Amino acid sequence: MSAKHKTMKKTNFWYRVFDLYYDGFRNMRLGKTLWTVILIKLLIIFGVLKMFFFPNFLKEHAEQGQESEFVATELVERAESH
Amino acid sequence: MSNILLTIDTSTIEWSRAQFALTAIYHWLFVPLTLGLAVIMGIMETCYYRTKDTFWKDAAKFWQKLFGINFAMGVATGIILEFEFGTNWSNYSWLVGDIFGAPLAIEGIVAFFMESTFVAVMFFGWKKVSAGFHLASTWLTGLGATISAWWILVANAWMQYPVGCEFNPDTMRNEMVSFAEVALSPFAIDKFCHTVISAWIIGAVFTVAVSCWYLLKGREKKLALESIKIGAIVGLVASVGAALTGHHSAFRVAEVQPMKLAAMEALYNGGTDQSLTAIALVNPFAQPDYENEAEAPLKIAVPYALSILATNDPHGYVPGINDILNGYTKPDGTVELSADEKIERGKKAIEALAAYRQAKYGSSDGDASVVAYHLEVLKENMPYFGYGYIRDKSELVPFVPVNFYAFRIMVGVGCLLILFFMVVLFFVYKKDITAAPKWLYWSALAMIPLAYIASESGWLVAEFGRQPWTIQDMLPTWASVSNLHSSSVMLTFFIFLILFTTMLAVEINILVKQIKKGPEHENN
Numbered sequence: 186m187s188a189k190h191k192t193m194k195k196t197n198f199w200y201r202v203f204d205l206y207y208d209g210f211r212n213m214r215l216g217k218t219l220w221t222v223i224l225i226k227l228l229i230i231f232g233v234l235k236m237f238f239f240p241n242f243l244k245e246h247a248e249q250g251q252e253s254e255f256v257a258t259e260l261v262e263r264a265e266s267h
Numbered sequence: 268m269s270n271i272l273l274t275i276d277t278s279t280i281e282w283s284r285a286q287f288a289l290t291a292i293y294h295w296l297f298v299p300l301t302l303g304l305a306v307i308m309g310i311m312e313t314c315y316y317r318t319k320d321t322f323w324k325d326a327a328k329f330w331q332k333l334f335g336i337n338f339a340m341g342v343a344t345g346i347i348l349e350f351e352f353g354t355n356w357s358n359y360s361w362l363v364g365d366i367f368g369a370p371l372a373i374e375g376i377v378a379f380f381m382e383s384t385f386v387a388v389m390f391f392g393w394k395k396v397s398a399g400f401h402l403a404s405t406w407l408t409g410l411g412a413t414i415s416a417w418w419i420l421v422a423n424a425w426m427q428y429p430v431g432c433e434f435n436p437d438t439m440r441n442e443m444v445s446f447a448e449v450a451l452s453p454f455a456i457d458k459f460c461h462t463v464i465s466a467w468i469i470g471a472v473f474t475v476a477v478s479c480w481y482l483l484k485g486r487e488k489k490l491a492l493e494s495i496k497i498g499a500i501v502g503l504v505a506s507v508g509a510a511l512t513g514h515h516s517a518f519r520v521a522e523v524q525p526m527k528l529a530a531m532e533a534l535y536n537g538g539t540d541q542s543l544t545a546i547a548l549v550n551p552f553a554q555p556d557y558e559n560e561a562e563a564p565l566k567i568a569v570p571y572a573l574s575i576l577a578t579n580d581p582h583g584y585v586p587g588i589n590d591i592l593n594g595y596t597k598p599d600g601t602v603e604l605s606a607d608e609k610i611e612r613g614k615k616a617i618e619a620l621a622a623y624r625q626a627k628y629g630s631s632d633g634d635a636s637v638v639a640y641h642l643e644v645l646k647e648n649m650p651y652f653g654y655g656y657i658r659d660k661s662e663l664v665p666f667v668p669v670n671f672y673a674f675r676i677m678v679g680v681g682c683l684l685i686l687f688f689m690v691v692l693f694f695v696y697k698k699d700i701t702a703a704p705k706w707l708y709w710s711a712l713a714m715i716p717l718a719y720i721a722s723e724s725g726w727l728v729a730e731f732g733r734q735p736w737t738i739q740d741m742l743p744t745w746a747s748v749s750n751l752h753s754s755s756v757m758l759t760f761f762i763f764l765i766l767f768t769t770m771l772a773v774e775i776n777i778l779v780k781q782i783k784k785g786p787e788h789e790n791n
Binding site for chain 2: 204223259
């Protein structure tokens with residue numbers, strides 16, 4: 186803990202907020218398991234799925250600033266090919 | 268959908284739909300329990316706040332712990348739906364971006380700030396904040412989750428009933444012209460009330476079932492008794508509330524999505540004084556021959572009930588599938604166009620869009636009068652834009668068996684739950700629930716999957732019933748989907764299936780362990 190923190194009054198609002206989270210996380214039991222699950226899940230969702238399997242289709246296929254033209258062409262052509 | 272056209276591989280559409288359905292169904296396993304348990308734990312802690320009896324504190328902490336497990340497992344499962352919008356449904360995503368941006372941003376901010384703040388106070392703050400502030404935090408945690416649900420349901424309701432927007436052919440987006448109309452759409456209000464109240468039922472069933480399990484094992488009798496009292500009262504009130512809000516929802520559906528109602532009812536030919544089908548022999552695996560059959564075979568129906576449900580009038584007019592396809596006149600004299608006429612108007616709209624963009628952005632300098640003419644034609648026919656993609660009017664009929672049976676499962680289980688909660692309350696107040704026959708405890712446990720099946724059936728009705736539309740009358744699924752290879756969508760479908768199933772197994776495992784462990788008593 187920093188010197189500043191040590192000297193901070195315990196009635197100070199920000200100290201109490203910090204203490205709530207610090208103490209809460211430190212004394213977690215079941216919470217540790219749950220946080221582990223959450224972190225693994227977030228890693229899979231954002232680090233793997235989003236990164237490798239869910240690109241933004243329009244960003245990849247339409248020129249920047251030309252998304253509306255791309256969508257318009259798609260919508261008109263699909264109706265014509267119907 | 269086998270007759271769907273295009274350069275798009277039809278299996279891409281089907282796999283994209285299946286993937287979205289899978290993700291939404293799994294997401295909906297976590298959400299209702301979060302919303303429902305929020306009410307239960309809020310009531311428990313209110314009892315503690317009023318009585319200062321540490322029993323209630325232990326009880327509140329126990330249900331908060333189960334809430335926390337479910338909350339942790341559900342975190343970010345909804346975000347995957349947004350990934351799918353951007354990848355699998357890019358045309359749709361572009362068209363709705365301006366409408367969905369605000370509600371989803373508010374949802375994200377509210378969810379993050381309210382839930383991260385108040386969940387922390389609820390779990391970490393028992394000895395750090397005053398009892399009143401802690402109680403407020405517990406209720407605000409639930410309120411935060413409920414507000415999140417509001418914005419998600421606003422977005423969903425908009426797809427079913429697009430209001431407060433104007434299509435801009437330059438940006439190719441539906442632009443919001445009235446935030447109030449979008450946020451307070453009557454469809455959204457009904458959807459929110461029905462969905463959230465049905466989530467409370469899930470929380471109540473879970474509470475009663477876990478408590479009955481304790482009674483089966485002959486332990487935690489006081490916790491079980493008090494939890495059953497609260498759970499059953501919440502459950503009964505919510506079940507009756509779900510029936511009432513369900514009626515409102517059906518009334519709204521009859522107004523803006525009559526085809527969905529006709530499919531739910533397997534109503535081929537409508538009219539006045541319509542009866543509500545209790546049960547009929549609809550082939551579960553094939554679309555019925557609605558053009559030639561007068562009605563579903565072996566139909567047992569409640570007289571006038573469908574007219575009351577749809578119009579609040581026992582003699583009200585309810586159109587059937589054939590009426591909607593062939594056109595009909597409403598009792599107020601309004602003529603509803605036939606599918607063929609709508610298809611013609613839709614084609615005109617799409618042609619006008621193409622001509623407008625060609626005139627304005629084509630190689631030659633756009634003649635202002637030509638541009639204005641095409642814009643006018645587009646605006647005139649815009650309400651039927653999506654019909655321009657329909658090749659055969661049968662594409663406008665959702666798969667009747669799924670709607671028909673899902674609706675009956677939802678309503679049937681809903682009625683069963685009302686009866687169940689009444690029986691439980693009878694045992695609580697007129698007999699001794701702690702010494703009730705075992706079949707009651709076992710039936711409480713059986714109610715957990717049944718309540719979930721009813722809840723998911725509600726989603727099936729809402730989402731299957733609006734097919735083929737991703738945006739009602741504006742965009743069918745095959746115009747919304749990205750031009751992806753189906754194998755890539757298939758791959759992510761199975762990744763999700765494995766991921767979600769694992770997560771569900773982990774959740775059930777942790778939940779069961781904590782339930783077996785039981786509440787922690789402060790005095791110990």
